[in-house]
Amino acid sequence: MEKGKQYTDDTKSVHAGMSDDEHLSVSTPIYQTSTFKFKNADHGARLFQGREDGYIYTRMGNPTIQALEQAVAELENGYKGLACASGMAAIQTIFATYLQAGDHIICSEAVYGPTHTLLATVFEKFGVEISFVNSENTREIEQAVRPNTKIVYIETPGNPTLAVTDLQAAAGIAHQANARLVVDNTFSSPILQKPLNLGADIVLHSMTKFLNGHADVVGGMIVAKTSEDYKTMRKILNLLGGVLGPMNSFLVHRGIKTLKMRMDRHCQNANKIAEFLEQHNKVERVLYPGLPSHPQHKVAQKQMSGFGGMISFEVTGGVEGGKTVMNNVQLCQLAVSLGGVETLIQHPASMTHAILSREERLEANITDGLVRLSVGVEDAQELIDDLDQALSKI
Numbered sequence: 136m137e138k139g140k141q142y143t144d145d146t147k148s149v150h151a152g153m154s155d156d157e158h159l160s161v162s163t164p165i166y167q168t169s170t171f172k173f174k175n176a177d178h179g180a181r182l183f184q185g186r187e188d189g190y191i192y193t194r195m196g197n198p199t200i201q202a203l204e205q206a207v208a209e210l211e212n213g214y215k216g217l218a219c220a221s222g223m224a225a226i227q228t229i230f231a232t233y234l235q236a237g238d239h240i241i242c243s244e245a246v247y248g249p250t251h252t253l254l255a256t257v258f259e260k261f262g263v264e265i266s267f268v269n270s271e272n273t274r275e276i277e278q279a280v281r282p283n284t285k286i287v288y289i290e291t292p293g294n295p296t297l298a299v300t301d302l303q304a305a306a307g308i309a310h311q312a313n314a315r316l317v318v319d320n321t322f323s324s325p326i327l328q329k330p331l332n333l334g335a336d337i338v339l340h341s342m343t344k345f346l347n348g349h350a351d352v353v354g355g356m357i358v359a360k361t362s363e364d365y366k367t368m369r370k371i372l373n374l375l376g377g378v379l380g381p382m383n384s385f386l387v388h389r390g391i392k393t394l395k396m397r398m399d400r401h402c403q404n405a406n407k408i409a410e411f412l413e414q415h416n417k418v419e420r421v422l423y424p425g426l427p428s429h430p431q432h433k434v435a436q437k438q439m440s441g442f443g444g445m446i447s448f449e450v451t452g453g454v455e456g457g458k459t460v461m462n463n464v465q466l467c468q469l470a471v472s473l474g475g476v477e478t479l480i481q482h483p484a485s486m487t488h489a490i491l492s493r494e495e496r497l498e499a500n501i502t503d504g505l506v507r508l509s510v511g512v513e514d515a516q517e518l519i520d521d522l523d524q525a526l527s528k529i
């Protein structure tokens with residue numbers, strides 16, 4: 136790519152972070168090494184003092200990992216990226232960097248389950264104050280602000296209810312309070328939503344999902360908007376140690392080459408399926424940000440360039456209705472996780488959220504018949520036919 140030129144996401148997906156190694160390889164080489172040699176004692180000294188660029192030890196940096204970090208940072212319009220061993224490692228690194236005993240964090244209620252649990256167990260134990268709010272209602276964020284608020288943490292669209300939060304409004308509230316806005320952008324990928332452009336300070340991904348897209352790697356990424364935040368988090372990530380390895384970095388980077396194409400197809404397929412489900416007599420409601428019936432459809436239109444591949448819908452017949460669909464799909468795979476080329480289906484009440492009581496589930500808007508679908512890139516009509524025959528068994 137030409138230096139300084141602005142390219143579209145179609146081109147960036149293919150070229151961002153591309154290697155210019157000494158052998159002029161087209162794909163990024165896998166530097167499968169834990170450590171790097173120094174030319175002599177002075178060279179080692181200069182690297183450690185930061186007076187010369189170079190690699191020392193893979194936990195601190197590695198060319199294959201760095202290529203991926205650069206690719207995602209370019210797609211998010213950020214300063215630099217930090218590749219992490221998982222989405223949870225990314226989230227933990229951000230919290231450990233910016234929260235200390237006595238600090239306060241505001242977090243979306245519709246958030247990935249383990250994010251909620253990480254705050255409510257580990258960080259609560261370390262003396263951090265936590266408020267979970269319905270962040271799709273911007274006033275609830277505003278009302279939760281305290282003098283010691285350091286982070287406003289938003290996941291949008293949120294899991295599994297696909298609640299959408301207005302990111303520009305959230306950024307305004309966070310900055311008024313001298314706090315950072317941190318956004319989990321996993322459901323949208325940088326193709327459909329660019330939180331840093333909307334005022335966020337830090338964005339993170341579970342790369343396990345859309346960025347890698349092939350259900351064969353667990354990984355995470357943090358992208359900082361400023362060099363100061365990048366450097367601060369890099370120091371903490373080096374200490375906590377939750378870094379991604381070179382092989383997994385290579386695989387995710389390879390996946391990103393088709394990210395724009397895949398996201399286009401995920402959106403097209405999900406849109407068709409959401410419309411099909413909305414008129415089905417075994418479906419009570421459909422939650423998809425692209426449908427005019429979605430409560431925050433207008434906000435989604437404002438801040439997303441497409442509505443993604445995730446759909447939640449409520450079938451008739453409660454828990455049994457949900458299980459019937461699970462047991463009868465033939466093409467949709469019965470599995471948790473999301474964002475891969477293959478369509479996955481799961482039933483929160485009997486699976487991911489079965490450990491909660493029914494009351495706790497209902498409080499989180501997870502009703503008995505709620506089904507979560509991660510729409511893949513197969514033929515849309517064949518997916519619709521599969522869902523139709525499974526729904527007809529209720």
Ligand SMILES: *Cc1c(COP(=O)(O)O)cnc(C)c1O
Binds near residue numbers: 290
């Ligand atoms: C999966 C997921 C995570 C956690 O990522 P891992 O890679 O599984 O650690 C965080 N946020 C969201 C929205 C997710 O879907």
